[in-house]
Amino acid sequence: MNEETWGLIFSIGLPMLFAFGPFLFSWIFGNWYQNSKQKELVEREAAFGADPLSTLRTASGEVKESGLLISNITMSISWWQGMIGGIHSIFGGTITVWDKVLSWGRQEVMQRLREKCRELGYDDVINMRLETSEIAGSKGKTRALELVAYGTGVKY
């Protein structure tokens, strides 16, 4: 290849790399990271056994001891997902990237409540509630969402 061809490749290729490189990086590593974490969560859920959580207001037995249990998580989307989400929101419909991240976060926060329940020696969690709130970024844009799960732990 002669000098002009290389020049053309560099003059188009380098700006392209600077413009899309971070997103490409975010796509590859973000996908890898999120998938491995989700797999880990599924394994933790499978290993846990019977689910102690319930949204019922009353316990199913005589209660000896009780206490408030809280767990939280802050979730955000990757740069790549942010770009895809931006494109999606032009046309409306399901924003699949937030969909995926939020359902994952909610699953994670519930699993944390289960683990906390077991750790503190409670048998069940009654009246479990889930809440979501926005964490504003420095430019006022939504950068992250906080998910909270809380309930009353009971010992029979």
Add this chain to the structure above:
Amino acid sequence: MQPDGQVQPQQIQILMSNTETIPGRTIGQSLGVVTGSTVRAKHIGKDILAGLKNIVGGELKGYTELLQEARAQALQRMVADAAKRGANAVVNVRFATSSVAGGAAELFAYGTAVVLQ
């Protein structure tokens, strides 16, 4: 941490629940609504770290811990309020979060202070 947010060790144990009663106990007297709140802003270092973590997405652990601490403080203030009124339990505890301008968040906990029989 502010001194008013601390719970003195000699204070009686205050039971908390987000159900209408403390399971297995009977409520004797209601002492009204008790509240506790705190406003927290993000630490600049944590903000930068969170920005980096944003590349791959997922959990922002710095924010999770920060909000956890803030919520614990709001709860402590609520408990201190209940203790001042002479209650020994707080029932129907709820949480509310709102973002204040400048990247700060207000965490708010409220419930009904009661005396158990």
